[in-house]
Amino acid sequence: xxxxxxxxxxxxxxxxxxxxxxxxxxxxxxxxxxxxxxxxxxxxxxxxxxxxxxxxxxxxxxxxxxxxxxxxxxxxxxxxxxxxxxxxxxxxxxxxxxxxxxxxxxxxxxxxxxxxxxxxxxxxxxxxxxxxxxxxxxxxxxxxxxxxxxxxxxxxxxxxxxxxxxxxxxxxxxxxxxxxxxxxxxxxxxxxxxxxxxxxxxxxxxxxxxxxxxxxxxxxxxxxxxxxxxxxxxxxxxxxxxxxxxxxxxxxxxxxxxxxxxxxxxxxxxxxxxxxxxxxxxxxxxxxxxxxxxxxxxxxxxxxxxxxxxxxxxxxxxxxxxxxxxxxxxxxxxxxxxxxxxxxxxxxxxxxxxxxxxxxxxxxxxxxxxxxxxxxxxxxxxxxxx
Numbered sequence: 147x148x149x150x151x152x153x154x155x156x157x158x159x160x161x162x163x164x165x166x167x168x169x170x171x172x173x174x175x176x177x178x179x180x181x182x183x184x185x186x187x188x189x190x191x192x193x194x195x196x197x198x199x200x201x202x203x204x205x206x207x208x209x210x211x212x213x214x215x216x217x218x219x220x221x222x223x224x225x226x227x228x229x230x231x232x233x234x235x236x237x238x239x240x241x242x243x244x245x246x247x248x249x250x251x252x253x254x255x256x257x258x259x260x261x262x263x264x265x266x267x268x269x270x271x272x273x274x275x276x277x278x279x280x281x282x283x284x285x286x287x288x289x290x291x292x293x294x295x296x297x298x299x300x301x302x303x304x305x306x307x308x309x310x311x312x313x314x315x316x317x318x319x320x321x322x323x324x325x326x327x328x329x330x331x332x333x334x335x336x337x338x339x340x341x342x343x344x345x346x347x348x349x350x351x352x353x354x355x356x357x358x359x360x361x362x363x364x365x366x367x368x369x370x371x372x373x374x375x376x377x378x379x380x381x382x383x384x385x386x387x388x389x390x391x392x393x394x395x396x397x398x399x400x401x402x403x404x405x406x407x408x409x410x411x412x413x414x415x416x417x418x419x420x421x422x423x424x425x426x427x428x429x430x431x432x433x434x435x436x437x438x439x440x441x442x443x444x445x446x447x448x449x450x451x452x453x454x455x456x457x458x459x460x461x462x463x464x465x466x467x468x469x470x471x472x473x474x475x476x477x478x479x480x481x482x483x484x485x486x487x488x489x490x491x492x493x494x495x496x497x498x499x500x501x502x503x504x505x506x507x508x509x510x511x512x513x514x515x516x517x518x519x520x521x522x523x524x525x526x527x528x529x530x531x532x
């Protein structure tokens with residue numbers, strides 16, 4: 147959106163927050179936690195410098211953060227039920243044909259050893275191993291907008307098997323160790339069961355390199371464009387080859403320069419090539435290897451395992467590949483403007499409650515943005531029908 151918002155825009159924003167407040171209110175039997183939950187989301191959307199307990203309490207008009215802490219730790223409400231409502235809200239307002247589900251994780255840097263799931267583990271946020279919590283998230287992107295619709299706190303093995311730590315952090319008894327891949331599969335399954343209009347899934351190589359993850363998507367009838375490592379093995383014709391070995395076999399006229407979406411500096415243009423690979427039932431579900439090469443640094447190459455309807459064009463695979471950046475934008479906005487990483491809770495319940503309300507705040511922003519007409523672009527996008 148360019149220029150100053152009009153009075154009509156501001157009124158529309160206030161109306162949308164009120165609508166979401168009514169949705170949230172249905173999940174609370176008592177008036178006090180209901181008021182605080184709605185006020186909490188409003189506070190997350192406010193211009194407060196930090197979205198911690200004290201500042202959100204101040205936004206609510208409370209003299210201390212005790213009420214906010216009660217909302218996140220002890221009040222009677224189900225964060226998973228609110229998450230399900232969040233999924234429906236996003237699907238209702240942003241749902242569109244060609245929707246893409248996006249799997250990714252992000253780290254939350256922490257000090258000490260008390261916060262649920264905290265451990266020395268790799269954080270993509272920091273780009274190195276740090277003392278942190280890791281959350282796995284499911285994003286959703288369409289031509290109307292993008293939002294985060296599901297979340298799961300990763301519980302490392304050393305936590306999953308430590309009864310004393312589990313009890314102290316309030317980890318439910320039925321929660322067992324689950325890899326990030328399993329958490330991701332469960333979230334995709336929930337989105338499909340909820341009727342989210344999506345035909346595709348995209349993810350990075352952490353998920354795309356796992357055979358069971360890709361097969362689970364195929365079994366649900368979803369297409370996918372998922373990153374894989376350069377040593378990823380594919381079967382093409384009567385031979386098996388590594389992805390990096392197939393790179394040298396792409397003829398000069400096999401490369402096509404296309405944008406996979408707009409970035410901060412304009413269209414993200416790359417050279418792309420696609421190779422058909424074997425699949426058990428190619429007439430009903432096809433597989434490909436998609437290769438992306440940098441325009442300015444040809445040695446910078448990325449590979450994607452793809453699956454989907456046989457009639458899928460290479461241009462559609464490129465479009466889906468480009469959607470993965472949408473979840474990075476969601477993380478940036480959620481952490482920068484919706485307090486996603488500014489919580490002061492240590493428990494399992496507290497983490498899921500805060501994060502769910504933060505994602506709802508992010509969804510409000512996405513829905514409001516979807517109602518602002520997009521600026522006109524000059525020229526047309528190039529296509530590759532293959």
